[in-house]
Amino acid sequence: MAELVIVGGGIMGLWAGVHAVRAGMETLVLDASWPGAGASGGLLGALMPHLPERWNEKKQLQLEALASLEDEIAALEAATGLSAGYARTGRILPLAKPHHRALAEARATEAETRWRVGGRSFSWKVADRPDVEGWPSSQASAAGVVVETLAGRLSPRATIAMLCAFIERAPNAAIRRGARVVSVDGAARQVMLEGGERIGFGDLVIAAGPGAFPLIDGLVQGASAGSGRPVKGQAALLDGVEAKERLVLFQDGLYIVPHDNGTVAIGSTSEDEFVDPATTDSQLDDLLARALALAPALAGGRVVERWAGLRPRAIGREPMVGRLAEHSGVHVLAGGFKVSFGLAHLLAEAVVDDIVGRPAKRKLPASFDVGEHVRLMRQA
Ligand SMILES: Cc1cc2nc3c(=O)[nH]c(=O)nc-3n(C[C@H](O)[C@H](O)[C@H](O)COP(=O)(O)OP(=O)(O)OC[C@H]3O[C@@H](n4cnc5c(N)ncnc54)[C@H](O)[C@@H]3O)c2cc1C
Structure with a gap:
């Protein structure tokens, strides 16, 4: 049992872990392989803004994210003594x-x-x-x-290593490697691992990259399409x-x-x-x-x-973020597609703020809301 279980040690899940540690939550990150085993352990790490035209709330959020990432990374570099290979x-x-x-x-x-x-x-x-x-x-x-x-740009692998170090140095947090979640029981507040072990949670963040989609599909009733690919x-x-x-x-x-x-x-x-x-x-x-x-x-x-x-x-082609309506302890942080590295710290912060009951620092675009993605799954 952990107060907060995070499924996936990619850029999304690890930023959620950082915010949870800062909020003082007892946090367990489960990764099927190892942190950075997915696309977050890649090579590029480009932090790209949207074009400055036809301005909208999504572009504004990304601007705020790219502007704030610099200080976020500097704080973690200072705390861990590790470099993320970041530069504007x-x-x-x-x-x-x-x-x-x-x-x-x-x-x-x-x-x-x-x-x-x-x-x-x-x-x-x-x-x-x-x-x-x-x-x-x-x-x-x-x-x-x-x-x-x-x-x-940042170095994806160095950033993952830095986020892991921050989480693993916290007394109330751990990262468990080789722990694949095969299903989520939202009502019982338990995840089941490959091999049969069950782990209870107070809150759960599903941040498993492409591996998040089958877990979400298993929780959404009445859908005619999957949550993503x-x-x-x-x-x-x-x-x-x-x-x-x-x-x-x-x-x-x-x-x-x-x-x-x-x-x-x-x-x-x-x-x-x-x-x-x-x-x-x-x-x-x-x-x-x-x-x-x-x-x-x-x-x-x-x-x-x-x-x-x-x-x-x-499915909605935008990040998929927020609390699942039918399972109030289950939160989604997935679907970052091509822009996860620039946005993950803000999206993860929004999820953790919601979990700990803090007022949201900024409103996320409606198209990011997991409820909107679920609506698309049901209407497809
Ligand atoms: C070639 C390429 C170039 C890219 N370039 C950029 C770029 O320049 N800038 C940018 O912002 N983005 C880029 N991206 C996209 C970015 O890499 C992804 O959007 C991002 O890494 C996704 O992060 P994530 O944490 O959601 O998922 P992932 O990185 O996939 O992490 C998910 C983690 O969850 C674990 N997992 C999966 N299933 C389970 C399960 N059932 N139980 C437990 N753990 C599980 C995996 O082992 C993995 O470690 C690129 C992607 C690719 C492929």
Whole structure:
């Protein structure tokens, strides 16, 4: 029995663990394999803002999340003595055609009014060429570049290690590896593990990435569709490239992310259909070729890792957060899809605030509410 049981030691579950520890809750994180065994143990760690246009509450939340993550990470780094490999690097986007530039210039005006939070502001500026030649290539940036100052990156694996250290140093918290939850009994407030062991909970947070969906499906009555599905992604890591201080480079779903330790991560494919979730293939080779064309400086690099993982995509295509109406002790924190690293600390905080009965610090978009996802499961 634990006051709070968290299923899943990915970025979502571990941030929930951090907030629960801070709230003084007795906390047990259960992971089927080990923390970071899922997509949270990947390579990229890009922290990307939405485009500054057609502003809405989702974009506002993400702005607040990206702005606040810096201090959150600094506090945990100070507490643990570990680095998350975080930096607000900013991002550069090539503009290939004059009409791309016109669009980008309109966004600059919007960023000036929208990208302001807590006394800070971030910029989105159009320039004729990049500061560093070839980052991106002159061909890709024939009509100029956008340089924005909000984006950043962290090291996914270092961040997971830091969050684990914070949780495991707390006297009232533990992480149990190799503990796969196979079902949840919301009425009895128990989870059942593979092997038959039952663990009681006061509250439960289901934060198991793609593994959350079958558990949620088992709790929702009258649904005609599942709560979500995995979307595969492949990425690669290079070393031997002089790119440490450079901006994250982004073009049409291709991310080139220079990390603190001198490596450069390149991602990602997005695959709805796949046979093996863990293998890489020619789609990653194609992505690497695109990266090389976009940033010729990568040519001297050596691929030191090829990696694949599964993103959790909820039925409503947005993160799935909150208390399940029919099981008041069961909370969901899943479906972060492509943006979990930038948002997880705020979403987890909202869940823990609700559990401990603290007023919500901010209102999450209605489309994130687990109740909205459940409605979609029933109407499909
Ligand atoms: C190639 C690729 C690139 C990406 N790039 C970025 C990026 O740059 N920026 C970004 O923000 N996001 C990115 N993402 C998405 C991001 O990685 C995911 O959204 C995020 O890691 C999901 O975190 P999670 O905690 O919800 O799930 P996961 O990371 O999947 O963690 C879930 C954990 O739960 C455990 N688990 C599963 N089932 C059970 C069970 N039944 N019982 C107990 N434990 C269980 C697993 O072992 C795992 O450790 C990328 C994803 C991929 C695949």
